[in-house]
Amino acid sequence: MFDDGEFHVVVNDEEQYSIWPAGRDLPAGWRPVGSPAPKAECLARIDVNWTDMRPRSLREGT
Amino acid sequence: MPRIEPRPTNPFPLLHDPAERRFPLSAGQERLWWLRQLDSSHDQYHITGGWRFPAGLDLPALTAALAGLTRRHDILRTGFVLRPDGTTAQEVAGEVEVPVVRAGREWRAAVERAASEPFDLSRPPLLRVVVAELEDGHGLFTALHHIVTDRWSMDVLARDLFELYDAASAGRAPSLPALPVQYGDYARWQRRLLTDDLLRPGLAHWERTLAGYERLEPPTDRPRTGRDDATGASLVVELPEEDTAAMTAVAWRARASPGVVVTAALVAALSAFSGQDDVVIGAIISDRPRPELQDLIGFFVNTVVLRVDVSGRGTTFRELVTRTRDAWLAADAHQDVPFERIVGAVRAGSEERRNPIFDVVVNHAGDRTALAEAPGAPEWWYPELPVTARFDLSLTTQTAGGRLRATFVYRPALFDGTTIAALAERYVRLLARGAAEPDRPLRELDLAGRPAAAPVAADPAPRATVVELVEAQAVRRPRETAVTGTAGELAGEKLSYGELNRLANRLARHLVARGVGRGRVVAVCLEQTTDRFAVLLAIAKCGAAYFPIDPGFPPGRLRFMLSDAGAALTIVSPSLAHRVPADAAPLLVLGDPDLAGYDTGNPPPAARPGDLAYLISTSGSTGAPKSVAVPHSALSRLVAGAPRYLDIGPGTTFLQAGPLTFDVSVLEWTPLAHGGRVVVTGTGALLEDLEAVVRDHGVTTLKLVSPQLDLLAERDLRKLSGLRQLVVGGDVVSPRSFLAARELLPGCRVTASYGPTECTVLATVFDGGFRDGRVPIGHPIPYTRLYLLDRDLRPVQDGMRGEIYLAGDGLARGYHGRPGLTAQAFLPDPYGPPGSRMYRTGDVGRRLPGGAVDFLGRADRQVKIRGYRIETSEVEHALLRHGATSAVVVRAELDTGPALVAYVVTDGSGDVAALRDRLRATLPAYMIPDHLVRIPRVPLTRNNKVDRASLPPVAPPRPGAAAPPGEGSGTAAPPGNGLEANVAEAWSRVLGRPLAAGEDFFDHGGHSLLVPRATAAVRRLLGREVPLRLMTRHRTPAAYAAALLTESLPGLDAGLLLERRTWHSRTLGGDRRVDLFVPDGEAEVTRTLVVLDGSDFVDVMRLPAIVARLAGDRRVPEAAAIFLSPADWSSRRRELLDDAYPDLLADELLPVLRDRLGDRWRPGRAVAVGASLGAVAAVRAALRRPDGFEGAIALSGPLSEHRLGPAASAPARLFLYASREEADIMLDDGLDLVEAVKRTGEELAARGHVVRCEYGDGGHTYAAWESVLPEAVSWALREDRARDVR
The missing domain is CATH 3.30.559.30 (Nonribosomal peptide synthetase, condensation domain)
Incomplete structure (x- = not known):
């Protein structure tokens, strides 16, 4: 199930956050942040780190 | 490797008993036997085999070989029988003849018949043979029932048969290995192992x-x-x-x-x-x-x-x-x-x-x-x-x-x-x-090896914002109507594009002056009036996002929503101003600020594609509300692609009948961006005015959600004529309503749509043909990708179940201020452009041939009951197909365990029981809802979604209830009957545990091999044949008893009418079921039978049939019958023996019949009928209330145990009966039951009553009573009595 096991916190160029199962090829355009953790922990980390949900291009006005 | 206990060896000796002809069935045989009982019309358990004889067949030798084969293998002479006690046995016959069909060249039909024609399992041999003439030589075809053979055995059969055949044609003795045991020996040996003690560890x-x-x-x-x-x-x-x-x-x-x-x-x-x-x-x-x-x-x-x-x-x-x-x-x-x-x-x-x-x-x-x-070995022939x-x-x-x-x-x-x-x-x-x-x-x-998912053609959606698009329309068609409907504070009933834009510009300037700008959120709480678009457009022009709030929400919740969204301002219609708390965000009441001074020209463009256009709060079934944040780019994607599937260009008029808080309202941007017209008006919660609005405003394009369409279909869809397109949203669209719209609105395109708010209103549309009674959700709209993925996020093959993921330009930014929640729902898209995301809908679907997607249900609405995974939407689909107007199916935790509950809306005539019957014809039993509850209307949330939390709770089933409770639109189910209690008791004995009347036999340890025994118990009770199959359809004692009664209905003479009512007794309290049988027609009724204990002592339908037959034969006059059930079967004994009971019968029950018959009722007294304790009550009624009763029929009553009546009373006619076998029933006073009847009869006769005592056979059973009833009834009711006095 996509709901169990460990996950990576991942982020794209627009600095949007998501999660991805650890050990699986990460889709292009995303990079992991930190080490894998259970899902709830990843989501908690995202809650802390993703403070501005605007895409980066919008924030920077490009 | 984990240690696995080896199979225990059977400790008993496996021996041949040449004298024994009757054996138990082996466990496997019993199962096959049972499967055959379920359906005798055809049988898929045949094993066939064929061989070629290129040199031709010697028929006399074959006959000899077949005879030898059946002599050698007892199993080929074995038949399978059901014994009276419900057990099965296999019996070996002495000699059998194998039927051989000589089919010649036209052998095909004979072979097919031999292979498919059901065997009578009780008549050996379960083997038949066809001899065919082939191109070269002969073919020998055999068909056997699986119960006597298997694949391996077919090789044995071939070897033995050909050795016997060879030997016969060569005139020599066959040479075959000796058979030390036979199949029956094996079956008995196997059964010895199958005792409860030995099976316990295995179980x-x-x-x-x-x-x-x-x-x-x-x-x-x-x-x-x-x-x-x-x-x-x-x-x-x-x-x-x-x-x-x-x-x-x-x-x-x-x-x-x-x-x-x-x-x-x-x-x-x-x-x-x-x-x-x-x-x-x-x-x-x-x-x-x-x-x-x-x-x-x-x-x-x-x-x-x-x-x-x-x-x-x-x-x-x-x-x-x-x-x-x-x-x-x-x-x-x-x-x-x-x-x-x-x-x-x-x-x-x-x-x-x-x-x-x-x-x-x-x-x-x-x-x-x-x-x-x-x-x-001969060559096989297939x-x-x-x-x-x-x-x-x-x-x-x-x-x-x-x-x-x-x-x-x-x-x-x-x-x-x-x-x-x-x-x-x-x-x-x-x-x-x-x-x-x-x-x-x-x-x-x-x-690996599967074609990679097709590379995505990432054709980006145009990015012009709705602001730019509407401003362009204002230039292009300034005088054309943009919005019509109910006049608001700022606008009249019509607003042209020019007016709309100018009004919005002024308001935008005012908003900017109040600090509204990019990145801000402005809450709106607006009436359904024409000016609402000026407000929304103004907010967009500032670069801010609008956030509709519902004035019906409690202030605390609104306050939370406003502060959660960080609203800078709330714009509110004057009539709603008092509903919105002003402490979370300042209020701007429409009409308050004077906008006249503001410039009407377009303000400088502010909103960029990435800026939020709006927030929509989704209540979510659990937890706090969350708001979906949708950027302009996503709205642009909706607007840009819309003309390809929505009729919204110039000359069209669009209406959607939902409030602004409902994301379908976002669709109103599409006509405005393309030069069409929008109608904004309240149509009433139940769309009372919709037809008028459509007519008066010339609506061409109507968007509804599926429950709304159902509502309109209940009325008359033809009133919507003039529509050019009807779009119906929602995952489960009623095919009935959908097809009705297609049929009743010629020239109108009927489209289904699907889409979560997270994908900006729409994700797929469908307007093709469909099959199997389901409306698919269709194909993705432009700039949208739909994936069906497995749990590892890999595409499933076409036709396979997968979770629906959506990607493309329509994705929301996320949940406002909920990063974690957003990250969980919006995942990296492995199939899209680098860095793109996809939204996990939680819906399940599959791709149909042709590419349309079929919605199968919510991943979280799949329920599990008794090991079955049930897609509730599947059941909903079926209910809709069978005539429900709307249906919601949920899993409920009842006291009796988890249950599937269906809430249905039916039109007036809809009968819930009939609906259940129709469901049975199309759904497997485990998908049949345990409870069907009729509700007047499906409760909807403010966003027009089904409000599952507001569905009424199911009343817990009353023990002993006859019909599944909750049925029959709210009236209390009639009290249960004694047959139920008796069935429950019989089945409990078979199960070895108590089973309540409402409990499913098969969910409480029952299995099919217990069915013959359970049925045998009922057969003994009723004294008649009952098909085994009845139990698999009616699995609770209550349902089974009900089925037994209706099953015997056809035997009822048409001359009697049955009326069933629930009746409340003043004397004893409690509701009782009364079944009234009244002769049809206008003839006078001079005789009445009052049957105590309802169906407890006889099939309730049987006695009326007997009475009707006797009346038809003119042996008795026209008679009515009343069956009275006790209020509560557990207190039946107390009730029957209650001193007030005879009075209840005379003073309360008889008037029920008198009222029913009116003029036809001839003053006449009744005969009370009862068995067992009911017999005591019947005799008491006759002795104590001679004014109401002229006599009694008392069957197998423990009469001597009870005080029956006053020493002296008017003479009564009493028919007393006991079965000779009841001599082994000992009463408290030391008499056996037969003596009790005899003694009581003598005493009553001595007191001047007319008494007839009869003794029969059959024990204390329904069957015995039923057999004596014709005589008893004709004696008791006959008019010419003089001859009978003894």
Whole structure:
């Protein structure tokens, strides 16, 4: 199930956050942040780190 | 390797008893016998075999050989019978003749008939033979019932038959191995092992193994119906020699048989096919545990359950082979537990049309018996025959010529050939790749070699914002109407594009002056008036996002929403201002600020594509509300693609009937961006005014959600004529309403749509044709991608169940201020452009041939009850097909356990019971809701979604309730009857545990092999035939008793009318059921029978039939009958013996009949009828209330135990009866029941009453009473009495 096991916190160029199962090829355009953790922990980390949900291009006005 | 206990050996000696002719059935035979009882019209359990005789057949030698064969194998002279006690037996006949059909050249029909014609299992031989003339020589075809043979036995049969034939034609003695035992000996030997004590550890094993198992539910191409269809089709695939060798090597290394490896591959394929990790299938194994059994013909096949856990992201093929091997070993070790006992132990129910526990079986016939290949054996002949499918899907594998041959047999009623071909292909791929690379994770094996997901053509949506688009329309068509409807504070009933834009510009400038700008949120709480678009457009022009709030919400919740969204301002219609708290965000009341001073020109563009256009709060079924934040780019994507599927250009008028808080309102931007018109007006919560609005405003394009369409379909859709397009949203669209719209609105395009708020209102649309009574959700709209993915986020094959993911330009930014929640729902999209995201909808669907997507349900609305995974939407679909206007199905936790509850809305005439009957015809029983509750209307949330929390709770079932409670639109179910209680008691005895009237036999340890015994108990009770099948359809004592009664209805003479009512007694309190039988017509009624205890002592329908017949024969005058049931069966005894009971009968019950009959009622007294304790009450009524009763019929009453009446009373006519067998019933006063009747009769006669005592046979049973009733009734009711006085 996509709901169990460990996950990576991942982020794209627009600095949007998501999660991805650890050990699986990460889709292009995303990079992991930190080490894998259970899902709830990843989501908690995202809650802390993703403070501005605007895409980066919008924030920077490009 | 885990230690697996070996199979225990049978400690009893296996001996031949030449004297014995009657044996029990083996466990397997019993199961086959049972399956046959369920459906005698056809039988898929035939085993056939044919052989070629190129040199021709010597018919006399064949006859001799067949005679020799039946002499040699007792089983071929065996018939199967049901004994009166409900047990089965096989009886060996002395001699039988095998029917031989000489079919000549036209043999095909004869062969087909021989193969398909049902056998009478009680009449041996269960073997028939056809001799055919082939192109070269003869063909010999045999068909046997499986209960006497199996595949292996067919090789034995061939060998024996040909040796006997050879010997006969050569005139020599046959040379065959001696048979030390016969099948009956085996069956008895096997049964000795099957005692409860010996089975206990095995049963415990199966209970452990199957604890919490999930039924495998591969997605079928057609819904499962209640119909039985054994028609099969087959598909053969082969594994190349090289792969077969590799597969065998993997087996060897895993210390497993090749059968294990082929099973592991099937498990993997099924897991991928169904999306389930917990795979439970059946396996067929040949079981001849002793060498003495090798040369016997007989049924030596066992079916075991294999449960294999496929979970684990990295599970390799080798690991799966190991798990499968362990499952096999454990199953093998515990195979002595009969399958039915396992079914009973795990309460898997007995699904009449579905195999318990599993629907898929594997059968590896890898090790063929050596007999088949013996030198000199005749060549096999396989005439083509229709395929029968005993299971939904079965896989038989066999190695021949170094290649594995896999035959899939399936039911075309459920699966398309292409689906099975895809499964078979997947199976072979998994097997080949697994054998080649056993240490690769299964998921990779499954994916490898499949065409990669088609690369996405990422054609970006145009990015012009709605602000730019509407401003452009204002330039292009300044005077054309943009908005019509109810006048608001700022605008009249019509607003042109120019006016709309100017108004919005002024307001925007005012907003900017109040600090509204990019990145800000402005809450809106607006009436459905024309100016609302000026407000929304103004907010957008500032670069801010609008956030509709619902004035109906409590202030606390609104306050939370406003501060959660960080609203800078709330714009509110004056009439709603008092509803909105002003402390969370300042209020701007429309009409308050004077906008006249502001410039009407366009303000400088502010909103960028990435800026938020709006927030929509979704209540969510659980937890706090969350707001979906949608950027302009997503709104632009909706608006840009809309003309391709929505009729919204210039000259069109669009209406959607939802509030602004509902995301469908966002669609109103599409006509405005393209020069069409929008109607904004309140249409009432139930759309009372919709038809008028459509007519008055010339609406061309109407968007509804599915419950709204149902509402309109209930009225008259023709009132919507003039529409050019009707779009119906919602995942389950009623096909009835959808088709009605198509039919009643000629020239109107009817479109279904689907889409979560997270994908900006719409994701797919559908306007094609559909089949199987389901409206698909269709194809993705422009700039939108839809994926159907498995749990590993990999695309499923077409036709397979997958979770719906959406991607493309329509995705929301996320949940406002909820980063974690957003990250969880918006995932990296492996199939889109780099860095893009996809939204996990939580919906489940599959792709139909042709590409449209079919919505299968919510991933979280799949419920599990008694091991079955039930898609509630599947049941909803079925209810809609069968006439419900709307339906919501939920799983409810009741006191009696989890239950499936359907809430239905039906039009006036809709009868819930009839709906249930129709459901039965199309849905398997486990999907039939336990409760059908009629509700006037499906409650909706403010956003027009089904409000599941507001559905009424189901009333807990009353013990002993006859009908499933909750049915019959709210009136209390009539009190139950004694037949129910008796059935419950009989079944409880068979189960060995108490069963309540409302409890399902099969959910409480019952299984099909107990059915004959349970039915036999009922037969003894009623003294008549009852089909075994009745129990599989009516599984609770209550339902069964009800079925027994209605079943005997046809026998009721049409001359009597039945009226059933619930009646409340003043004297004793409580509601009672009263069944009134009144002669049809206008004739006077001079005689009445009052039957106490309702149906407790006789089939309630039988006595009226007897009375009607006697009246028809003119043996008695026209009579009415009243059946009275006690208020509560548990206190029946107290009630019948209550001193007030005779008064209740005379003063309360008889008037019920008098009222009913009116003028037809002739002053006349009644005869009370009762059995057992009811007999006491009946005699008391006659003695104590001679004003109401002229006599009594008292059957098997313990009369001497009770004080019957006053010493002196008016003479009564009393018919007293006892059965001679009742002499063994001892009463408290020391008399037996027969003596009690005799003694009481003498005493009453001495007191001057007219008494007739009769004695019969049959014991204390319904049957005995029924047989005496005609005489009793005609004596009691006859007009000319003088002759009878004794």
